[in-house]
Amino acid sequence: MWMIELPAFVPFFIGALFAAFTRGALRNALMLAVPIVSAIHLWMLPESVNVQFAFLEYQLIPYRVDKLSLMFGYVFHIAALIGIIYSLHLKDTVQQVSAMLYAGSGLGAVFAGDLLTLFVFWELLAFTSVFLIWARRTQRSYTAGMRYLIIQVLSGVILLVGTLFYAAENNTLEFSYIGLEGVGGWLIFIAFGIKCAFPIAHNWLTDAYPEATVTGTVFLSAFTTKVAVYALARAYPGTELLVYIGAAMTCFPIFFAVIENDLRRVLAYSLINQVGFMVVGIGIGTALAINGAVSHAFNDVIFKGLLFMSMGAVLHMTGKINGSELGGLYKTMPKTTILCIIGAASISAFPLFSGFVSKSMVMSAALEEGYDYIWLMLLFASAGVFHHAGIKIPYFAFFAHDSGIRVSDPPKNMLLAMAISAGLCIAIGIYPQALYSVLPYDTGYNPYDATHVLAQTQLLFFSALAFVWLNLKGFYPPELPSTNLDFDWLYRRVVPGVMQTMFSKIWQADRALREGFKSKLTLGLSFISGRDNRTSRFLSQNYPSGSMAMWVAVVLATYLLLSFIH
């Protein structure tokens, strides 16, 4: 039964080959067929598959299917299909090939059963996705892509070192519960944390995603961080540290999101915020919390994709993405506006939209386990999400002041991709049981009781009221063309600045030292020559070039002679 054991990344890598060598309608058809065929294949799999072979002394499991990995496998297929539909109009082989390879790498990583296989796909994720950033073909995207690549590869290297330590400590490479014990456990945790955009390791995301292409960002938002969430859920469930890290991730990005002008960067910050909810869930570690984290990852891939797609549509049609330059687009982009609002409602977790049915699980779990202050932080973050992603994104792009830009809705394929996502957001919101049935645990959770619905609706409506009040009173910070300093300031400005100053100081000292030595030497020589006429003559003696020629002749003659003797 080799068909069952065919890993999910294989069809995507073959699809990348197709994409490289075909063009036009044929390429589109083949690219669409790949995720569909692969998804059917995945759907028909038994609940657990283990492909193993021995490598050196270790048992490698390049393909392992269980409930947790299946969940991510499903959503990655959905994301890949939606992303491919969204980019059907593209005629850029680089992007199409790298998107296929990237999606395949994501699948390879979630179905990896050992740490070495995970490492390989971990690095492939970085190398294949960076082309989606570079494909923008601007100076900015080039440098942002470089920074992205360096950080991602660094994460991979730390993972490899951690794996080696882990293998030495535990004598196994199996990728299952690891925990924060030993050097290996900590190093792997840090590697996962970098890809998961933990605070202070988060700027690769807000730096690079907004610089990627219109379609590239849609792919990027789906895979990298979710692979990291999966890895944490697999290896560190119930690690209390994650609760605090996750809570920090939910709160700090929303402040940056409120004052950010680039609307895709606002979404990048809100992506960190959403991943924070998942990290909290993994940290709490109960069945309900893990279910919440995993299902929120599932939903986030879809609604965040939808939001990135709608902003991508705006960028594609207007060539602009800054809130300060947009506004009033609802007039001529009504379909995009409505689809964007559906995404916004989902991420804000309005009842009947997908975010609500998953986020509430994490919140309930936090309360149940007695994390009161964490729960308050999550509640604040929930209100904040609605504020910056739910209202700000649609408001400044489609409403607010009229920018005078009159562009039509984007091409049909883009609209279709957004419509599919929007449909899924609503379907999951209305009928969450479908989603719950594929979750790792059966908790019998029901999000639609009066308490939850009322509390969440109150929270959101009064957040909206605050937005209106602040706007009418003129307290709301206007969208301004600006750059806001974040942690990356440290490595983009401070460290290079310090290094530059340090090196210029070193060069200066070096130059001064050498100049000083040279002048001392000259001084010494002139002193000697002034002191003693004989040495001066000796030092300035000339040899005629004739004598040089003679000596060369002598050497050659000797050489000739020697060769005869020999």
Add this chain to the structure above:
Amino acid sequence: MKAEKKYLFDDPKNTKRVLLFLYISCALLVILDFVIHRHIAHDWENVWAFYPIYGFVGCSILVFVATWMRTFLMRDENYYDKQDSTKVDAHHVDD
């Protein structure tokens, strides 16, 4: 020049209607608090209109703090681009 088509929110009355809808909904939601019996999972939820107050105050604080953060975090749009170009210049001088 042709006069442009009137769109939905070109009429200030429609904006007012949306706002009115929001105000009424908010009022209704607070009233519902008295009607619907909620399961209380935490003492804080017993505070009168806990969620509405938390949402409103939370968001206001969020915006005020974020606005204040602008005073020391905001630079102009090409901040990093300029940095890159000065670095290149400096490099040439050193060479």
